Amino acid sequence: MVAETADAAASGIIRYTWVIALLPFISAALILFFGKRVPGKGSGFGILAVGAGFVMSLAVLWHFVQGGGIYASSVSWFSVGSFEIELGQYVDGLTAVMLVVVTAVSLCVHVYSLGYMHGDVRFTWFYVVLSLFTGAMLNVVIADNLIQLLVGWEIMGVCSYLLIGHWYEEKENSDAAIKAFLTTRVGDVPFMFGIFALIFATGFTTSNIHEISELVGGPGVSASLVSAAALLLFGGTIGKSAQFPLHVWLPDAMAGPTPVSALIHAATMVAAGVYLVGRMYQVFLAADPMVLQVVGIVGGITMFGAALLALVQFDIKKVLAYSTISQLAYMVILMSVGEAGRNAAFFHLFTHAFFKALLFLGAGSVIHAVHSNDMRDMGGLRRTMPVTFWTFVIGSAALAGLPPLAGFWSKDELLVAASEGHEVVFTLLLVAAVITAFYTTRMVLMTFFGELRSDAHPHESPASMTGPLVALAGATLAVGFLGAGPAGAVFFDWVFLEHPEAVELVPWVAGLSIAAAVLGVVVGWFVYRRYRDPDPTLEMGGFSRILVNKYYLDDVYLKGIVHPIRDTVSAGVYWFNQHVLDGVVNGAARVTRRAASAIGWFDRTVIDGAVNGAGQVTRGFSGVLRFIQTGNVQWYAVALFVGVIALTIVFVRIA
Amino acid sequence: MIRLPLILIFSAFLFSAGVYGVLARRNAVMVLMAIELMLNAVNVNLVAFAAQLGDITGQVFALFVIAVAAAEVGIGLAIVILIFRNRATINVDEVNLLKW
Amino acid sequence: MSAIDYHAILPELILSGTIVVVLIVDVFLPANRKWLAMPLSFVGVVATLIAELTLIGSTPRSTFGGTFVVDNFAVLFQLFFLTVAIVVLAISLRYFREGGFYQGEYYFLLLTSFLGCMLMPASRDLLMLFISLELVSAPGFLMAAFRKSDPLGNEGGLKFFLIGVLSTAVMLFGMSLIYGVTGGETGLSAIASKLTGLPPEQETLALAAILFVVVGFAFKVSAFPFQFWAPDTYEGAPVPVAAFLAVASKAAGFAGLLQLMFVAFIGQWEFWVPIFAFLSIATMTVGNLVALQQNQVVRLLAYSGIAQAGYMLLPFALVTNDAVTNKDAFAAAVTYILIYGVMNLGAFAVATAVSRRHPLLLIKDFAGLIRTAPLLAVGMTTFMISLAGVPPTGGFWAKILIFRVAIDRGGSLGVSLAVIMLVNSVVSIYYYFAVPRQMIFEPAVDESRLRSPALVTAVVAIAMIAIVALFVFPTPFADAAGISTLVGG
């Protein structure tokens, strides 16, 4: 019962796109059960699966490069009442591109980890989760319905948790893992409710994304429901893509091994939030315009907030983490400006994946060499680690938005899209571009220039690590052109099947963009060309203090929400449980016993005579005492006669 | 001619006196005596009704009651004597009592 | 005057013969052979039982001018009493052999008392009922005091005796008045027809008389406020005697009460139904609440027995002028009495066995019994569960049948009574489970194996199986009760 909505031209490999998503699951299982017993400790399964997936993804992409049509198919998974849940694939250009991105970065990370994780106690386990994650992410990409998407979505979350906490011996790491999971789950719950709302809109029949997309614009569905659904869905994005106010988990997530940061917390999973908005874009369009405004505002706040925070970081990975948040916010903002923005956002998502993965892997290489994350322990590494240095510079340039690198083109698309009628957004983007360029420069200069500031003995990383760096650097250099106006912006053809509108290089926009980037770089150069201690970014008084304390958000969350709930409220609830609820139960027992003892007392003391009252305690004495007190049987007699009289009076008179 | 209610009231009086004795007397034998008064009250009733109705059953009943009363007195006195004997030994046998 | 139906009184004749033989043989038995009176009595009771069985199917039989009727009701109760007799004999043997009792006289008294029990359900005449009751009670007074050297025993006997005689006196006074107002009737059905046609001015006296008669039996079944003797007496009496008092004597009381209320006084149901409602509620409530305080097993069983009597009195309060209802109520009461007999005997049997090691029979003496005597412990647990009315036991059905009649037929009074009984049942669980709790969860002072006499063990095992079997298939008892009815044909 495979339902197909296929282009007639759909042929060959595209029918089997689902295999790409399945392979990593299989490899995860293989690694888990046999990993320890095969050479390479299981990493081979992972690399093979993801590699094959990469090749297939390229083939699928080729289908769209050639102008092939969308292919969708599904099988029934199960049904609950009227509600059909399917397992399906929806393959369009966007899917294909995402598949390529995910498999490519994942492949690089798989290979890179051979070196980076070499000798790790849980090497095999690392690959299990890595594969599992890849599978889940691919599942999100190809899912044709929201339930299936949600499944992948949550599995990614767990993998993220597992990988952040990979080195769980350190409590910090496991704390970070928990934080990541819970924070994203705070977003996931509204996301889930959003899905419910959409399923409700279909009359509890399906959660198929495309059926929903067609439905929401129609008359049968109330606008307020759609708006609510859109807002709720965006909750998922806020959590997964680390947008304000749920962005706090991502910097902490850097506690995980660096390849993980590259894959999950830079290139793929965090982008899934943005991808989701794009996939469900019809819902956002059908919703009240206010919704997209909210999206834009959240993005704006995040973009600036995160960029500023990147200024004061010394942990190289945290710089990258905040830059990731900031870049994701770019995409989110773009999503809020309409279809053109959405296209631009996707392109940025695409390029960002490559250069941010590159940067993270480069940072990993550095960390691997100096055994520290702290940029204050680094310096002068350009001499000892040339490959890392050059690839890192390429990535940084792309991040800073320098032409002709990937970052420039995608950012240019953003600016072009924003320049048409969204002046505020446009200005914001430019300012952010300056800040981005500035902190990128700061990072590069502190890491690679000057003199080494620790007693480590850095050396270039092994080929398994530099290889992926070079590959990603190459990709960073290349992918930009896919969306570059002068090069024909073929990306948009692939992704959206038709050229939505002329993507051209608007000279004044490009000029401003370059100027902003150069401004940031130049200022950065002047400030950091020599290592300065303390860092000038720390010397901006109260502003620095706010930044160092991350706007106090973590404190608010921790001291205002987490600790009270975990320690105080829970203790209160438990107290209530033990003392009030259980108290009622025990109290009832006690009252019964009391009543019993009262009557028992009456029986013994009044009826049986005062002397016998003590008798229960010392039965032997009681016997003696009762014997002396033979008269007490007369109390029984009194009861007998009083009973007769009373019964006679009461009942005979009544009768 | 004799009025039935008078006899019944006499019987009621005997019965009530017996009740008083049962409740107020401390000595077990005295209590037994009071009970005998009550049983006699019953018999007075029975015989009175029998006489009034000209029915012999009441008298037979009364005879049975007398017989039972005799038996009860025997049993009662036996128990009283038993208790008396044990009580007399209580003071010396207190340690034995605690075995129970 | 027709000839005497000797078949009808054959069981009683055999039992009487046994009594005489036991008494005579005892005289010639040497001191260390006195226990032989028990097997002798046993044989006699079994013979009686066989004779009784021959009566099944040939009922009803009426003799002695209708004062003695052997119908299904009588046969059922007589069979029950004989079974109880066998059980009580079985648990008495070792107890009395080892306790330094007058054995021959004990068995003589016990059988005499059972003779009274046998007569009770067949007696259809006030005089017969009175004599039967006395025949049950008088040996009972004596047996209750059989622990001669124990002041507790003496005292229990005296209390039993005094309250017994007093209530008998009240009852007789009532009987005398009934005799008078009915114009010289003593037969139960004759009384019923006379009572309905009384002149209005005599009704008050008649009702008071009915109440007085009820008192005599209320004492016997230990209904409140005539129950005070029971705990003291049970505790002081030898354990098998307590078993006898708690089961046979009480059942005899009910057998008499059933005949009086469902036959002789049925016309006055509007008067006595509220009385029984009160008696039932008060009895079960007082029994249960005081039982909560007990720390001695026999005393606990005594209060439990009071509470159970309250349950058994409940169907009386459901009587109306509708024959079907009365039949159901009657059947429910009879079933309850029978099932109560089984479970209570079992409990007393266990107590008898345990008293060999712990004569005081405190609840804490039962600690660890699951290890020292597993069968007894499991049995006791079953009996306690059953007394509490918790499945999977016959006691559950006993209660359910009463609930059923109460709710189905009792109207709002019935429902209220059922609810009160239910609450009582729940309360009772607390103390019933005190014993299993000790047996199972507490360590015994002496963990060595507790040897139980074979006969006692057999009684426990059979009663236990019967209780569980009655749960799965209560039909025989319920049916037997159903066909034994005195009402509605």
Added chain:
Amino acid sequence: MSAQEYAFIVLAVVGSASAIAVVTARNVVHAALYLVLSLLSVGGVYLVLGAEFVAWVQILIYVGAIVILFLFGLMLTKAPIGRDTLDNQRRWLGALVGLGIFAGLVFMIQDAFDVRGDAWAFEPVQATTEQVGSAMFRSYILPFEAISFLLLAALIGAVVLARKDDAA
């Protein structure tokens, strides 16, 4: 009022007064003797009512046997003498209960049988011993047999309980 009634009243007054004396006497032996008087009066009432046989049985068994038993009992138990030891503190309660019962009974009796009127007056007929005997041995042979067992049991049981055990 007829002569019978006069006789009855005299007997009733004597019986009642001695009954009171039984339950209030300070001396146990006196009490027993008052009991004899009371029982004799009751026997007299039986005679007045024409229940000759019952009357003789009353006198024989009660006065001749039961009271003697009581006296033996009193001697064996060395019963003390005097109100404080004979009566308990509840005698007022007892009086109340006794009076209550009496009042109630009288109330109901006069309700049921008109005390002042003559509706319930009757002429006692002499019941012969033969009548009594035939009733007893025809209709009531079974209770008669039963009561013989009762008496036997009482006798044997009483002996067992009352006798002094050598060893125990």
Added chain:
Amino acid sequence: MNWQESAITITTLLPVVGALVILFIPPEKDRLTRGLGIAVTGAALVLAIAIAVTFDYGHGGLQFTLDVPWIPAIGARYHVAIDGISMPLYVLTFVLSFLCAIYTWKYVPEPGRTKAFIALMLLLETGMAGTFIAFDLILFFVFWEMVLVPMYFLIGIWGSSNREYAAIKFFLYTLFGSVIMLLGFLAMYFQGPEPHTFDLVRLTEFGSAGGFSHTFQLIVFGAVALGFAVKVPMWPFHTWLPDAHTEAPTIGSVLLAGIMLKMGTYGFIRIALPVLPEGAQAYAPWIGGLAAIAIVYAALACLAQKDLKRLIAFSSVGHMGFVMLGIATLTEIGIQAAIFGMVAHGVITGMLFFCVGSIYDRYHTREIAVIGGGMGQRMPKLAGVFAFVAIASLGLPGLAGFWGEVMALLSSFEPGAGLNVALFRAFMIAGGIGTILTAGYFLWMLQRVNLGVMPENWREHSFSDILTVEWLAWLPLLVGILVLGLFPRLVFGVTDNAVASLMGLFGA
């Protein structure tokens, strides 16, 4: 008697027969006893599977019916049957019992006495299985109560330090509930069709046709629901559960959480809703509200727990809250979700209790602080399994715990006709918050047990990772967690028809 008629009777009663046989084995033949326990439960499981296989899934009604007179005096009948609602729970009963028997091969808790232990376990099995097939209220009640006694002993004899209190509390509390429930049953009996009947099928027909008055339904639903609610246990009647679980031996906890709690929810679906539909309508918001409270409350209480087992016990309260929420919506999706939730909770929480039992067996403590973390270092497999099950329990998609929860929440987005939508959406939100808190306490628990470094005092201690017998007992559950997560059709497909016909009674 053919297979159709006798199958479930034989299967259900087989364990009791086994228990009787075991009673006659001399106590010193310990191995034989344990082996026989495995054999009997295994045979019963095989029969149960055979029933499941020969069951006609296309058919919404009762199958394998046997309906014979039992106690004519009150019209009670021995009426057993099985349908799609019963089937998953019925099979689960036998699966868990079998696994418990396997586990017992190695672990019989103090004070030993294998014979009694296994016999009681078998008795329990029959009681639980019987509850799910009884279609006569008295029979249902009998089985229901039959469960009480063995569990009382399992807790009271083989429990840990405070066992006596827990056993008594468990017993009295649930007994109290069931007595009230019985009152409700009797009320149905007396107010039901003439001639009075305890037969569930007839009562259902009568009740769904509006045979019971509105007031009657309100009162009786309250009584019956109270009985079930205690068993579930619904907040605020849950306080017996943590004590019972904490003190119970591992097997007891597994069966208690795995199956016994479901008897309550099953009762709602099988008896309370169909016989008293108007009562259900009236009470649904209250039940939903209590369920929502339970979800949040239990999660908060879990955060306060220091005892590992108590924590899991409280988590059961929360999970059963989801089940009750599903039931309260009175929708097809909700009830299906509830049944799925029951099965999933049975598998997952049963497994969690196995884990906790094994952890206790190694550490001889359940205090989280004393264990102190680092289990992952020394016992990676046990820690891994524990983490897997915990994560399944917090509702990870792809594992069993997810579907029950998410479908229950989905159904409360739009509750059945006549119920207040806004109110149920509020419950849904509470449930959503509950899932966050649930994740919180489970992850925190894992952090404190599995993660970190093993404290000094345990370093010298020798620990063995998962033993073979544990693997044998656990693997089916672990596979089950995964398979139910991946193929929810296994349950939803079975319950579909039966729930649909149930909902037909509501006219929805």
